Each structure stands twice: as structure tokens, then as C-alpha cells.
Amino acid sequence: MFSKFFDWYENRHDYAKDWIKKTGGEVVGCFCSYAPEEIIYSFGLLPHRMLGSHEPQDVTEPHIFGMFCPFCRDVLAQGLKGRYDYMKGIMLSQSCLHLRQSFTSWRNHVPVDYAHYLYMPAKVQTEHARPYLKGELEKFTKSLEEWTGKTITDDQLKESIDLHNENRRLMHEVYDLRKGPNPPVTGLEAMVMVASSFFVDKKDHNAELKRILPELKSRSLDRETGARLMIVGSEDDDTEFVKMVESVGATIVTDDHCTGSRYFWNEVELKNGDLLQDIADRYIDRPACPSKDWEERTRFPHVLKLAKDFNVDGAILIQQKFCDPHECDIPMLKKYLEDNGYKSLFLEFDVTVPLGQFRIRTEAFLEMIGEEDLF
Secondary structure, eight states, X not given: OOHHHHHHHHTHHHHHHHHHHHHOOOEEEXXXXXXXXXXXXXXXXXXXXXXXXXXXXXXXXXXXXXXXXXXXXXXXXXXXXXXTTTOOEEEEEOOOHHHHHHHHHHHHHSOOSEEEEEOOOSOOSSTTHHHHHHHHHHHHHHHHHHHHOOOOOHHHHHHHHHHHHHHHHHHHHHHHGGGSSSOSSOHHHHHHHHHHTTTSOHHHHHHHHHHHHHHHTTOOOSSOOOEEEEEEESOOOOHHHHHHHTTSSEEEEEEESTTTHHHHSSOOOOOSSOHHHHHHHHHHHSSOOTTTOOSSOTHHHHHHHHHHHTTOSEEEEEEETTOHHHHHHHHHHHHHHHHTTXXXXXXXXXXXXXXXXXXXXXXXXXXXXXXXXXX
């Protein structure tokens, strides 16, 4: 049922090249889920969030510190290896220092026609963040106008907003089906569904979601649900890890990370009579990355609500090695979850993960929460 999403995920470059041939448009690589896709798409461009390959590499060392997170190094490696030679533009909506270095090195060493650094405010919990981000979106829009030679209208931008909001609503429908006692979707399928939306024209992605949803509502998986887990933390699209977790007596029923629900959780609300301000508000209000979640940690209650709504038994807390924002966040999040009755397992990820070791630790964690359920 999810075969199209898996095909898109595994063959993302082929999809992008075919899209260019079919539409005559260009692809813009995005380094972070804070990229305002609605604006990019309204210009007839395809936003494409770059992810890693989960393969060892030795090409980034001259360009980026080895103590920077493996995700940003893996992303940069894809550009240095020429896997995005069809991509003419890149943009970064500021999130962390490590991704900023990936963007800068890509801009300097991988041929592109267009590069834009969008100064997304790190301190979103201030009255100045909304007008500031709107101003940055105006600069971004102007830079795209100069590059493409196009000027977009409010109608074109509104059409793009509606399309992206529809995609968010449809993925919410799939996630909601995972709240029941026997989820008709595995964590692996949900991960690939969301990750594929980073590369695919939302028209195509929405059409496939609409096709599967009626069947999905009556689908019954030929497997035991087992322990209901959630993933929280750094970027994660490591399908082999998720496959392993779901092979040892568990199902991942929800998540909070930037390649999962955090990417699509809230919509652009048309409330200001100013579409760029509406878009700015959406990215300010979305479930926050730890790099922006201060001084108050607003995402902790959101994570707890997910745990309750999806009836989870425990959480796997993931940190990409050397990821400073999550390294500061996870100890307090772990305590917060445990204070509210949810046990957690902490795992540190690299470009490739030690599946054997992680399997042993996951099985021990499942045994622990299983024993607690007996009392």
C-alpha cells in the first residue's frame, strides 16, 4: 500500500530529474524543515529537503569539522559527491551552526546558480520574531523573483499555501489512525510517508495520500502491535533502525522530530490579510526545534500530549552525535517524561548506527517497560 512512498524515498533523485523534464522548473535544495516551502513552490520551483545517505564517507573532512553532527556531514557529502548535480538552487532557513556550515560549504564548493541564507530568528518567543521573520520572507521572495524573473501574485501564493495545508491535513489523518489499539500503519511506513513528502511535488503526494486513506481505514496488519513507542529528538530517517525496533516486539506509533510530525504538525492560518505574515506565523508557531525552544520549553507539553494521545508505553530519545541543541535538551526532556510516568531509552546516532548493539538495548528497554506493565 505504501509502495509509492518507498519508491519516492529511495529514488528521490530520479523523481526530481523527471519533474524537471516534465515541468521545465528547477529544484531548490532546503537544508532544514524551517524552509518556507509555500513561497518556493509558488514560483514553480520544487522544494527538496536534502537528507543523508547513511553511508560512510570521507569527502567532507576538508570542509567541515569532524565534531559537527553526522547528519550535516552526510548531507554535505551528497553535494560533494555530485548526487545533486541537477539542483540549481539551495537555501537555508537558519536552525543550527552545523547545518549553516553545510550550507556554506555547499555554496562554496558545489556549483549552484542560486543560494539564499534566510535569517530565521532563533528566539521565537519574543514579540519581535513575527515581524522580523516576515521581513526576511520578503527578502527571500525578492531574491527568488530576481533569480527566476517571475513575480508571484497573492493568488499564486494562496494556491501554494492551500496545497501545502492539504498535505499536512492528509498526513495528520494517517497519524490519527495510529492512535487506535491496532494501528494500520507501521512506524516505518509513516516515516517514509513523511520523508518522501520532502522530495515530491505536493500535488503528487496528496493524490497518493487520498488514494490510500480509504483503504487504510479498514486495513489490518498481520503483526502484533506490541509495545507502543514514540521517537523524540534529532533528525531521523534511518529506516533500518526503525525496521529493527519494529522487529523485536514494538510499534512506533508517533514521533517528534524534524523528519516526522514536527515538519507538518501545524498549518498556515489565513488570519492577517497578509500572506507572508501568515506564513511567518506558521513557522514561528510550529512545534519548536530545541535550537529555538527557549527560554520556556514549549515543546515539552506538546511531546507529553503526543504520548498521551497515542497511548505510548515508552519513548526512544534520539540524538545525532554532537548535536548541541538536542544534547542540551534531552536530559531535561528525559526527566520531564519520567516525572509524568513515561520511561525512555537514549540512543546516540551516527551516519550508520550499530544495529546489533541498539537491538540489545531496545530489547532490554522493552523488557523493562513490559515488566512495569505487570504491576
